[in-house]
Amino acid sequence: MKPASATPAQKKLAAQVEKIVGATPVTDIHTHLYDPAFRNLLAWGIDDLLTYHYLVAESFRHCTMPYEKFWVLPKARQAELIWQELFIENSPISESCRGVLTTLQALGLDVKKRDLPALRAWFARQKPDEHAARCLELAGVASICMTNSPFDDLERPLWERGFRRDKHFTAALRVDPLLVAWPEAAPRLAKWGYATTPALNQKTISEVRRFLADWTRRIQARYLMVSLPPHFQYPGPDDGAQLIERAVLPHCREFNLPFAVMPGVKRAVNPQLQMAGDGVGLSNLTTLQNLCAANPENKFLATVLARENQHELCVLARKFRNLHIFGCWWFLNVPSLIDETTRMRVELLGLSFTPQHSDARVFDQLIYKWRHSRRVITDVLLEKYSDLAATGWTVTPAEIGRDARHLFGGAFEEFCRR
Ligand code: RAT
Ligand code: ZN
Numbered sequence: 001m002k003p004a005s006a007t008p009a010q011k012k013l014a015a016q017v018e019k020i021v022g023a024t025p026v027t028d029i030h031t032h033l034y035d036p037a038f039r040n041l042l043a044w045g046i047d048d049l050l051t052y053h054y055l056v057a058e059s060f061r062h063c064t065m066p067y068e069k070f071w072v073l074p075k076a077r078q079a080e081l082i083w084q085e086l087f088i089e090n091s092p093i094s095e096s097c098r099g100v101l102t103t104l105q106a107l108g109l110d111v112k113k114r115d116l117p118a119l120r121a122w123f124a125r126q127k128p129d130e131h132a133a134r135c136l137e138l139a140g141v142a143s144i145c146m147t148n149s150p151f152d153d154l155e156r157p158l159w160e161r162g163f164r165r166d167k168h169f170t171a172a173l174r175v176d177p178l179l180v181a182w183p184e185a186a187p188r189l190a191k192w193g194y195a196t197t198p199a200l201n202q203k204t205i206s207e208v209r210r211f212l213a214d215w216t217r218r219i220q221a222r223y224l225m226v227s228l229p230p231h232f233q234y235p236g237p238d239d240g241a242q243l244i245e246r247a248v249l250p251h252c253r254e255f256n257l258p259f260a261v262m263p264g265v266k267r268a269v270n271p272q273l274q275m276a277g278d279g280v281g282l283s284n285l286t287t288l289q290n291l292c293a294a295n296p297e298n299k300f301l302a303t304v305l306a307r308e309n310q311h312e313l314c315v316l317a318r319k320f321r322n323l324h325i326f327g328c329w330w331f332l333n334v335p336s337l338i339d340e341t342t343r344m345r346v347e348l349l350g351l352s353f354t355p356q357h358s359d360a361r362v363f364d365q366l367i368y369k370w371r372h373s374r375r376v377i378t379d380v381l382l383e384k385y386s387d388l389a390a391t392g393w394t395v396t397p398a399e400i401g402r403d404a405r406h407l408f409g410g411a412f413e414e415f416c417r418r
Contacts, residue, residue, distance in 0.1 A: 025142035027409025030357035099368035182239035230281030264305030292320035
């Protein structure tokens with residue numbers, strides 16, 4: 001809709017949608033952020049923003065330095081190299097680069113000076129707790145779901161010791177090693193006091209369930225979660241499929257928790273890029289269909305990494321009410337694909353999905369990830385409400401607010417409560 005040609009009613013609707021969607025607080029259902037109690041794991045500030053693995057991958061499009069030389073540099077030096085390659089020698093127009101600038105600008109910093117030392121000096125003056133609160137406010141985020149792995153040697157000890165939880169943070173139990181690398185996971189569980197063997201006999205399965213129950217209670221998990229390679233198959237004889245069938249799904253039923261499935265990631269397609277080296281592949285979503293069809297008492301959350309899987313995912317969600325789809329994940333978290341994906345989901349599913357999660361790893365990223373996505377979601381909603389208005393159906397401000405709350409966490413909460 002061109003503003004010049006808009007009628008007063010259209011302008012009024014646009015202003016209402018902008019205001020209401022802009023003010024709706026978000027429940028961010030998947031991030032890699034941590035409760036402040038995880039002091040050593042917290043990432044924030046300009047050097048963490050610049051060394052985000054999305055930007056590392058982009059900087060190696062230009063950087064000719066051997067990978068191993070880059071990785072031994074201190075974080076500040078890596079940040080300087082990335083700044084030089086992606087912001088000074090080239091215009092920072094990729095989504096991840098633009099995100100850094102959106103964030104800095106929202107924090108009140110002048111980006112046009114291109115002055116990295118000055119930016120660093122500003123961040124050095126911030127108090128972490130106050131800064132985090134400001135980021136939440138600027139992003140409009142009310143609640144953050146972490147990704148918590150008992151297999152992570154840095155976070156496990158803290159959970160085991162216990163700490164006072166911050167009310168803004170909820171937890172999700174991430175179980176990738178259990179399901180995609182069982183031969184290595186089995187001895188670890190055994191070391192932690194669970195009587196597991198590599199063979200999936202009945203005793204081992206019940207011990208895996210005990211492990212899942214202990215960790216679900218310990219972290220108060222909202223859901224269990226796994227990312228899967230494109231070729232993953234269920235049902236199947238592989239350890240992962242067996243463990244899902246015999247341990248994860250019964251556990252989720254017992255605790256009434258959704259199981260979040262994230263298919264499509266090819267880990268370490270370029271191991272030299274370390275964490276930035278993962279790729280994407282087309283998944284066979286028959287696996288998800290089988291999960292939903294064979295386990296109607298289970299609830300599934302799903303997001304896919306391949307754009308080409310999005311349409312089939314939407315259709316699956318139309319078929320299975322025990323499936324809730326969410327987010328534009330990782331390589332899909334760019335405005336053109338968020339727009340396309342959100343539009344398609346609204347057209348096929350109405351409001352019964354969660355359009356976005358941030359996947360933020362650095363606290364400040366909440367600002368740009370949500371500002372950019374909120375913009376796209378607002379535009380899509382406005383277009384759809386305008387189409388309704390053309391039929392004579394007008395939405396009230398209360399209805400717009402209800403719909404926005406649904407998209408920004410309400411639909412997810414409702415699905416979890418079922
Ligand atoms: O988006 C990311 O930061 C990726 O590295 C992954 O962590 C992905 O989101 C995942 O949860 O596996
Ligand atoms: Zn993630």
